[in-house]
Amino acid sequence: MTQFEVHDPEVLANARQILDTVSGPAEMAQAVVDAVSRNEEWRGKQCLNLLAPEAPTSPTVRRMLSAEIGTRAAEGHIGRVNRWFAGTQHIDEVESLCVELLKKAFRCNYADHRLMGSMIGNMAFYHALVQPGDRVMTAAQPFGGHSSNRHDGPAGTRGVEIFDIPFNSETLDVDLDKFEEEAQRIQPKIVVMGMSMTLFPLPVRQIVDIISPWGGKFIFDGAHQAGLIAGGQFQDPLKEGAALLTGSAGKTFSGPQSGMMMWNDPDLTEPLTEAIFPVLAATHQVNRVAALAVAAAEMLEYGNVYMGQIVKNSQALGKALDDCGIPVLAADRGYSQSHQVIANVGAFGGGLDVAHKLAEANLITNKNLIPGDKPEDWDRPSGLRIGTIEVTRLGLMEADMATIAGFFKRVLVEGEDTASVQKDVLAFREPLQDFYYNFDNGWPKGR
Numbered sequence: 127m128t129q130f131e132v133h134d135p136e137v138l139a140n141a142r143q144i145l146d147t148v149s150g151p152a153e154m155a156q157a158v159v160d161a162v163s164r165n166e167e168w169r170g171k172q173c174l175n176l177l178a179p180e181a182p183t184s185p186t187v188r189r190m191l192s193a194e195i196g197t198r199a200a201e202g203h204i205g206r207v208n209r210w211f212a213g214t215q216h217i218d219e220v221e222s223l224c225v226e227l228l229k230k231a232f233r234c235n236y237a238d239h240r241l242m243g244s245m246i247g248n249m250a251f252y253h254a255l256v257q258p259g260d261r262v263m264t265a266a267q268p269f270g271g272h273s274s275n276r277h278d279g280p281a282g283t284r285g286v287e288i289f290d291i292p293f294n295s296e297t298l299d300v301d302l303d304k305f306e307e308e309a310q311r312i313q314p315k316i317v318v319m320g321m322s323m324t325l326f327p328l329p330v331r332q333i334v335d336i337i338s339p340w341g342g343k344f345i346f347d348g349a350h351q352a353g354l355i356a357g358g359q360f361q362d363p364l365k366e367g368a369a370l371l372t373g374s375a376g377k378t379f380s381g382p383q384s385g386m387m388m389w390n391d392p393d394l395t396e397p398l399t400e401a402i403f404p405v406l407a408a409t410h411q412v413n414r415v416a417a418l419a420v421a422a423a424e425m426l427e428y429g430n431v432y433m434g435q436i437v438k439n440s441q442a443l444g445k446a447l448d449d450c451g452i453p454v455l456a457a458d459r460g461y462s463q464s465h466q467v468i469a470n471v472g473a474f475g476g477g478l479d480v481a482h483k484l485a486e487a488n489l490i491t492n493k494n495l496i497p498g499d500k501p502e503d504w505d506r507p508s509g510l511r512i513g514t515i516e517v518t519r520l521g522l523m524e525a526d527m528a529t530i531a532g533f534f535k536r537v538l539v540e541g542e543d544t545a546s547v548q549k550d551v552l553a554f555r556e557p558l559q560d561f562y563y564n565f566d567n568g569w570p571k572g573r
């Protein structure tokens with residue numbers, strides 16, 4: 127009898143079988159190392175990774191992630207008196223460089239570097255800034271919202287009342303008139319926009335103006351857009367009146383997967399910082415902090431051009447897919463001003479099947495809810511989200527996006543055997559093995 131698991135029980139049973147079959151713990155460890163190698167070979171070298179929340183890190187960032195400093199414990203805030211442990215002076219150097227680099231990258235007064243993920247950044251502000259029973263307005267998933275700001279995520283754990291930000295399902299924009307009407311009635315303490323599906327800038331300033339009269343605060347959960355914001359290729363939420371910006375370090379920001387948080391108001395410093403420690407983080411992976419600091423420096427040098435190319439590539443990819451007969455949202459608005467394009471693949475079997483079919487041809491994407499889907503359709507939505515971070519860091523430009531769209535067409539529109547498309551994807555990917563826009567490899571060459 128199989129015991130109940132939330133994880134896929136078959137996959138776990140497979141792992142148990144491996145552990146039961148090998149000769150001992152050394153081979154168990156080897157099984158882990160082998161799986162990592164298989165992923166590195168396939169996803170790392172042979173695939174076109176078009177997942178929007180994923181970025182390849184530079185060689186130096188990767189080196190930092192396996193550095194000795196990652197074995198050191200450094201609980202607490204930066205500085206001799208603030209820590210529990212002695213011997214942390216070089217750790218303080220690394221962490222303070224990281225904090226100051228984040229402030230520079232985001233042009234703000236305060237930043238924190240200790241978050242294991244953007245999700246934890248969101249948990250930190252829900253802990254620091256709201257009380258049970260408070261009213262918050264956030265975006266629902268079919269319009270791009272994320273569980274972190276919904277009942278099933280950090281927001282839900284705080285017992286807040288959650289109201290939907292109204293969207294126009296044709297334009298995918300916030301319906302500002304309706305928002306104003308509902309916000310006046312609800313008077314939310316905070317409004318959070320955290321968009322996992324993100325194509326265009328959001329009306330931050332307008333929302334701030336609407337909610338300021340009763341002291342409402344706007345929080346920009348910029349998990350996806352953080353790199354674009356740092357690179358000056360998206361709106362600057364803090365300049366537009368957001369009280370707080372949270373972000374993932376491993377999405378467009380192209381650092382180690384983890385989180386960061388930035389703000390300007392000194393009154394928020396104590397509650398936010400103390401929600402991170404001692405509430406949500408203790409030993410916070412100093413290797414990851416070092417990697418994040420290097421990624422922030424890369425963003426200062428390369429961010430503007432790198433992020434600009436990501437946006438140009440997503441626009442070119444949107445157009446190319448559309449030209450290939452794969453409908454893409456927001457065609458009339460130029461498809462995107464971010465790293466994402468969203469295709470409606472309902473006619474090709476829906477997001478789940480399409481994403482898995484494309485993966486057979488080494489094209490990695492993900493299913494996505496789109497307007498018209500219901501939140502409960504999350505497992506079988508009609509949309510497909512495609513991101514251009516990694517292909518851009520591999521040095522690809524707008525013209526290359528037509529080649530990529532051609533692979534999609536062969537799988538989806540022409541129904542060609544995925545094995546034969548995979549062959550051509552492999553040939554296209556094989557010479558592309560270096561990541562650019564960093565101090566190791568510099569700018570893309572020869573394109």
Ligand SMILES: *Cc1c(COP(=O)(O)O)cnc(C)c1O
Pocket residue numbers: 179242243244245246248271272274320321322323347349350373374375383384385
């Ligand atoms: C990805 C995402 C998160 C979670 O970020 P992690 O860094 O993976 O914890 C939070 N909010 C939004 C809007 C996201 O898209």
